Amino acid sequence: MSIDVDAVRKFLSRDFMDFCIRLGLIVAVVVACERIFAPFIPIMLWGVILAVSLYPVFLSLCQRTGFSAGRAATLIVVLGILLLGVPSVMLGSSFATHVFDVVGNFDVNTFTVEAPDASVKEWPIVGEKAYAAWSAAYTDLPAFIEGLQPQLGSFSKSALRAAASTAGTLLFFFGALIIAGIMMAYGESGTAAMGRIFSRMVGDQKGPAMHTITTLTVRSVAMGVVGVAFIQALLLGVGFMLAGIPAAGLLALVVLVIGILQLPALLVSIPAIAFVWGMGDGGTVVNIALTIYFVIAGFADNVLKPMLLGRGVSVPMPVVLLGALGGMMGAGIVGLFVGAVVLSVGYELFMGWVDDESLVAVASEGEATGTSDGAAD
Known part of the structure; x- marks a missing residue:
């Protein structure tokens, strides 16, 4: 049985040309969509x-x-x-x-x-x-x-x-x-659409898990970073008002911003303590009480952040925190969320690959074989 090499070559060339044309059209459409959607x-x-x-x-x-x-x-x-x-x-x-x-x-x-x-x-x-x-x-x-x-x-x-x-x-x-x-x-239809996208990207088995991790990570960062910064700004703002510090509302806003930027609130509470002792009108007992309050409020993020950051997420809290900090350094405030989500999903994919059932089965079979060989010897 003879094979017509020229016919096969023409067939492969035609298929390859069709593939290149389709790929080029897809790339052109993706680039055009990206440029149109980029401002939004x-x-x-x-x-x-x-x-x-x-x-x-x-x-x-x-x-x-x-x-x-x-x-x-x-x-x-x-x-x-x-x-x-x-x-x-x-x-x-x-x-x-x-x-x-x-x-x-x-x-x-x-x-x-x-x-x-x-x-x-x-x-x-x-x-x-x-x-x-x-x-x-x-x-x-x-x-x-x-x-x-x-x-x-x-x-x-x-x-x-x-x-x-x-x-x-x-x-x-x-x-x-x-x-x-x-x-x-339109949350229900949007949630269903995102679930289908994740299932298409990583498979029907891992898709729902990745969808859940992404959602919970965003909420965790919102509570553990933005929520903690808001709580701390509220606590210190009340303290500024009680101490009679000028522009208490503006200082509370500064605390909120530096809290989101993951800087210590002590940068504001320590000068407030200095103001209380240097220019305040209260007595010694009042100044001591305000000092204790400012110190506690300044360290509140160290207690609240481990409680709220990573809550409900199977990913370890240090992974979420590192993702949030690294994302913020690279992409600003929005990087807090994007970095935490990307690193959390990457961690889950990696650990899923490490704990893959087929790899575990191969490892257990190898251990069993080694044990039997050792017993035979």
Whole structure:
């Protein structure tokens, strides 16, 4: 039986050409979709994170109130916007009013600076320079301000950029919250679709497990990082108000930000303790009580984080924490969630490969064979 080599070659060449054309079309469609969708990836990603984190609250609200999915999602979105938007607007309005008052006092020359205390010289490192600058401002404030014009100009530009960035971030978050509300309203169909995607990617056996791990990891990071930072900011904010520290709300916001960035809250609580003892109006007993409170609140994350981070997830807590920290270093705040999810899923896939039943069977067979050979010898 002879084989027509030319016919086989033509057949293979035609199939290979069809394969290359189909592959090229698929790549072109994927690239085009990525470029079209790229501007919406950040807000959609945050929408998914918020939807996954708030979905238990959404289900509880539906069960307790009997609301439809659309009404419950709308209520959560409205409450979220009010809880974040109203304090932000009040804080911004207060800050703007304070700035305008200061500028008005400069214009009418009613702004004065008190004479520095001699103890300022004894401050470590910066005492002499701080005392000299303070004395210059007390002696001739207009000349002192005029000498700082270049620095003030650059500072004002940086402040304006920071304010614009903050406002843009707030609007971005509101948009992500609205998207999360839409996702929660269609949560059942979305959950089913994600389950099918995971099953298609890693198989029907491991797909549901990977889906569950991803969901629980996002919620764990939301509670263990963002939740802990919010609790700590609330505790310290109450302490700042009780101690009479100026701009207590702004300092609480700073605590929230550094908590999300995984920095110690002691960076704010220690200066607050110094303010209580140096400039506070309370007695010794009150200062001791506030100091103990600030120390406990400053170390609260060390207790709360192990309790909430990794809760409900089969992945060890250090893996989730390392993923969150590494992701934040590489991709910012959103990397907290993405890094934790990717490392957790990778850990589960690796351990699933290590604990694969076929490998365990082969190992046990090898041990049995070695034992029997040894007995025969």
